[in-house]
Structures are given as C-alpha cells and as structure tokens.
Amino acid sequence: AVIGDVGLAITQSMMLTGLFQYGVRMWADIENKMTSIERVFEYVNIPTELSNASAIANWPAAGKIIYDNVTVLNYNDQEILKNISFKIDPGEKVGIVGRTGAGKTTLVSALYRLHKSKGNILIDDVDITQINLELLRENIGIIPQDSTLFTGTIRSNVDPKAKFTDAELWNAIETLNLSPVVKSLDQIVLPNGINFSSAEKQLICLSRALLYKSKILILDEVTSSNDGNIDELMRSIIKNYFKDITVMVIAHKLETILYMDKVMVIDQGLLVEYDQPETLLNNHNSQFHKMIESTGL
Template sequence: MMITNYILIVPMVFVAAAIYKMRNIFTRTIQAMRRLEGTTCGPVLTHLSSTLEGLATIRAGGSQEVMSMDYYTYQDIHTSAFYLLCTTVTASAFWFDIVVNIFVGCVCYSFLILENAAGAAAADVGLAVQQSLLLVGTLHYCVRCAAESAAHLGSVRRALDYASLPPEEGLQPGTGNEPPPTWPSKGAIQFDHLTLRYSSDSPPALRDVTVNIEPGQKVGVVGRPGAGKSALLAALLRLAPTDGAARLDGTDTRTVSVRRLRRRVSVLEARPAVFPASLRDNLDPERGRRDSELWAALREVGMKDAERTLLIPVGSGGGHHSLEQKQLICLARAVLAGNKILVMDEATANADLQTASLIHETVRKKFKDCTVLTMTQDPRIVIGCDRIMVMSAGTMVEFGHPHLLLLNPEGHFYKLVQECGTSVAKELYREAQESYRRNEPEAETPEIEDD
C-alpha cells in the first residue's frame, strides 16, 4: 500500500500505534479474565467431585436440595466469569474492526482525493484496497491468538517452576551413618524440642515439642482441628523443614535417607491411598511377597471373601472399590510391611462403624508389639491407649495416661471428654480407670470426682 501511495504512511503510523495500545490492554485483560474463569471453575469441579464421593451420605441426610443450590451458586459464578471473558473478546474484536475500517476508509479516499494518486493504475488501486480489507478480522484474530498463547503459557511457567524445584533433601542414600537394615527394631520415638514450619514465612505448625514414646506404646494424639496433630506426622516423615530432632530407636531421622525413613513407617490416613493398578500391586508394589502372604494379609483385614483374584483392578483412585474396602487394602499393605511404627491419622473418620471396628481390632492384634500413634479429634477412640498426647496450637499441652489426665478438671483432655456429653464422659472415665488398673496393677488408682 505504501508503494502504491506513499502518503498512506501517515495513517499507518497512527493506526499501528492505536493497535499496539489496544493489543496491550486486550492481552492484560484476557489474561486476567482467564485466571478469573479458572479460579471460579475450581469450586464447581470440587463440589461435583465431593458430591459424587459422598452421594450416599447426602441421600441419607436428605441434603439433595442444599447440595443442588450450592452447585447452582458455584455454576452461576463460573458462568458469570466465562460470560465476562466472552464479552471481553467480543468487545476487543469490535474496537479492532473500527480502527481497521477507519484505515480502509483512509486508503480508499486517498485514491479519490489526492492528485498524485489519481493516476495510479487500476491494478495497484485494487491491490491496495484488497490488502487493507484483509486486516478486517485477520488482525484481531492474530492478536487474540497471541493473547491466548500468553495466557496459556502461564501454565507452562507454573510447570517449569515445579520442575526447577530442588530435589527433596536426603533422597539419595549413602550418608555414611545409615542404621542397620532392621532399623527401627523397637519402635521408640523421641521428639527433642521439635519445631516445624511448612515455609520460611509461615508461623510454626509445631512449637518446641519434647516427648519420649516407649517401644510398643499405644499413644493417642488428640486436639481440635489445626492443633498440630498432622504436623507431627509431617515432622516424623520429614515432609517439611524442622528444628530440633526426631529420633527413632535413638537414631536422628535426618541422618537417614528420606526414602528409607518413609518405608519404615506405616501410615493410615482418612483418605486411603490406592494406585490405578491391580490388587496385587497395591498390596505389594515392590513384588517381593508370595501370593500366600497376600491372601493371609487380606484374611487378617476381612477381605478374603470379597476378592476372587489378586489381578482384579483397583481402578483410578480406587473407583472399583468402596471407601471402606480401600481403607482395608491400605491396612493389609501395612500388615505386609511389618513395620514397628504405625501412624493412624484420622484413619476411621470416613469409615462406617463395622469397618472402623475391624480396623481397630486388626491393629490391636497385628500391631500389639508395635508403637502406634492414633491421631484423632474424638477422645472416645483413644481412651484405651497407654498414653494421651494433647495438642493445642502446635504445642503439646498434656501427656500421660488418660486416667491421670482426667483427674485434672482444668486440663485440656478433661474438657474434651466433657464435650462428649455426661453419659459418654462417665463411660470414658470407667474405661480409663480400668485401663490404668490393667496397665499399672501395683499403682494406687485414684478416683475421678463425679461432677
């Protein structure tokens, strides 16, 4: 177009400047809209997934209407954000077309008004007009593609941020101070002034926790949500940076490779972890066990009659099995591991009464010589433990036998038991007293005052 009529360079400069400015505004806006649309889409998918997982509970409680209204609310917010994104794209296309049409008008009128362009060949005029008309739609499409690419590159940037993270400390074995292969052979746990932070700028999740747990003891860790129960597990498995020391059988866990440390501690959580593979691979990922051992483990947890073959697929996320069956699979895996330390982090929170009773009975039989940490909010689950550790705001506020803790009316554990109701509290007092007499037959059993 400039070759045909060099005067067109003047409107080209203004149009190019306007398009550049609009492109910057549009790119920033569509990126913000994309982030907003993605943020509002997350609750919709989370709510849908949670609803499908808890469908039986929702129907049992008659909460279908409440869950539907919550879904409609999330969907309305997401639809609003998506509509805003669509209108932003449409508005940008409208303004781009206005600028381009103004430029096309300048091209056409330049050949009619200017004298030096009047003698231009018809072919040149047609070529100039045709090339200017190509900008309509095409220019906005190119700018929109560039903005979309920049928005999607944000995902690539986040993936690269994860890829560039330094590897977890201690993954490589061979520090020179590795304990023997049978470690830990007793199951003693010691926390020495242990403090844990999930990041350098976050408040500590654990604050100066010091406690000794003897081999074979059954310890209940109780506290309200956010008290620091799960942080103890994170400190034990070195899931976050810690100050102080965590020792197993006298060996500082920082001197042991993370891979080996986590293999020697069995964990049962509220959401059981299963793999999209066969039942055999879920029970024995390293394929070092015989079929007879696997069937024996399934028999121990009550799943012998439920499975006909070890090659049955568990499915992605355990979709082919119920939540209770997945929890029993994880328990059978812990039985096969034969570790001296078992941590139960709200393991029976989502299980029915029958499965919860079966899990606790299996733990009492198969892990009677092991150290068991049971983390829960419900004191009824841990009332029969040898020791109770009460956590509050990341600090251990009480530690001792449940019966002795209940002797203190001002204590945290006493108040937790009182919240269960009068009749339940009296039953817990009786169980704690019987447990104390059974474990300490030579000690005098003080009576709990009945309020």
C-alpha cells in the first residue's frame, strides 16, 4: 500500500508540474495579448488629423520656407525644438548638421505637421496649418535615411500615380545610374525592397522625386553610405536637376554639405548657427568650424 501511495504521489506531482508549466505559458500568452491590446488602444486614442483646410491651386510655386519662433513638442508636450526661426529662399540648398538626437529630423518633419508645435511655419507665405494635409504632404518630397520600397514593380514604385511615360521613367532611372540594376520597368520589387541595397533603394526613391519635381525636397542622411560614387552623384543631381528646387539636406558626413548655399547647426533642440558655410568656416569660434576641424577636413 505504501509503494502504491508513493507511485500515486509521483504520478500526481508530474501531472501538477505539467499543469503548472501550462499555466505559466498561458499567463505569458495573456500578457503578450494585453500588450497588443494596449497598442491598439494607443492608436485608437490618437486624435484624428484634421485635413479640411484650404486647397490652394499651384501651391507652392516658389518653395520659400519660413520658421517663425517655432517650438516643436512631443506627445508628452515636452519641447524637442525650441524657438526656431530662419528663412530659406526659393531654390536655396541648405545643409542641416548636429549630433545624433539634436533635433535635425524633427526640424524637417515639422513641415509635414507630424508633431504638435507652437509658432508659425510658412511655405510661400502661407501658414501650413491653413493648408489641406494631403496637399501639404504630397508637395514636399522626402528621401528618408531608411528608404522603403513597396511590393510590386519598379514602375509602381517610381511612378505610383501612373502619370509618366515609359521614356520619362527610363530617363529618371538612367540619370541616377540605375540602369545596371533596373533591367525592366516591370522588374519585381520584393517586400521591403530586400532585393536592392540601401543605396539603391534611396536612388529609386530619388528617381520619383526627379519625376514629380516637388518645389521642396528633403534628403535625410541620403549620403550616409560609404560609397563615394553615391556622394558625387548626389552632388551632381542636386546641382543640375534640382537647381530651381529648395533642398534641405540632413547630413551625416560633413563634407557632403560644404557646397550648400547655407548650413544650419542644431544642438540640443536649438538653432545655434545658420549662415553660408564659408562664413562659418572662417569663424574659428563657430560650432561648424570645430565640427569640420574635428573630422580633419
């Protein structure tokens, strides 16, 4: 009887161990599902963007940008950028530099009204809060650092609105030296563009900007790769094909912005310097001069 009791106890304890392990797995699964539910509620509770503002014909016509005492806030109403004021004339090329986390990307994303902000941002003397969101965003071109290609074809990625002829598409592709990579406009693009390198994805996105010719173009760390040929190609494209377009370049490598009309230095959410690169370089006390000096250029 004693042996039977011991055997029964062992059998029951093994069953209890299995039930305990199952309970732990279920608890962990519930926690994961609750995290997913929290994310859903987070998106549900985000205020809907208002897009019922004005739609102005042929806007922007020039590409002038004015930031007037702009402060940008995050979702916790903490200040990311503080009291930013500057003016970019139509067709100017402006390089934006600063340490990681200084607020460079936030500065340009404010143009898209992606953050809460105070102050006024004007494009061609029109406050962007008075512009229909869809119109605003489709008229500001951007090539992000992590360019995304959509599943489909080269044609659908370069010309998503099907506005251009095959000849125009090929002209943009060849201008960017993509012919060795792009063999056909119907060439398949795999999910997230995994069949192209990071630099190639940026150039494919840039070919779209070449076609649509937005009056304002933002290049976010677009020359951050170590390919010197890409850097040289970008300088040539900006000089020859975007000469009438206002271009803002967020720079990772300082040598890529020395040919810009002006340079903007952002530090801890503040605009600390904004002038021609030659002027800043000749001022030995300027942050830009010290940044260039530290890189050995």
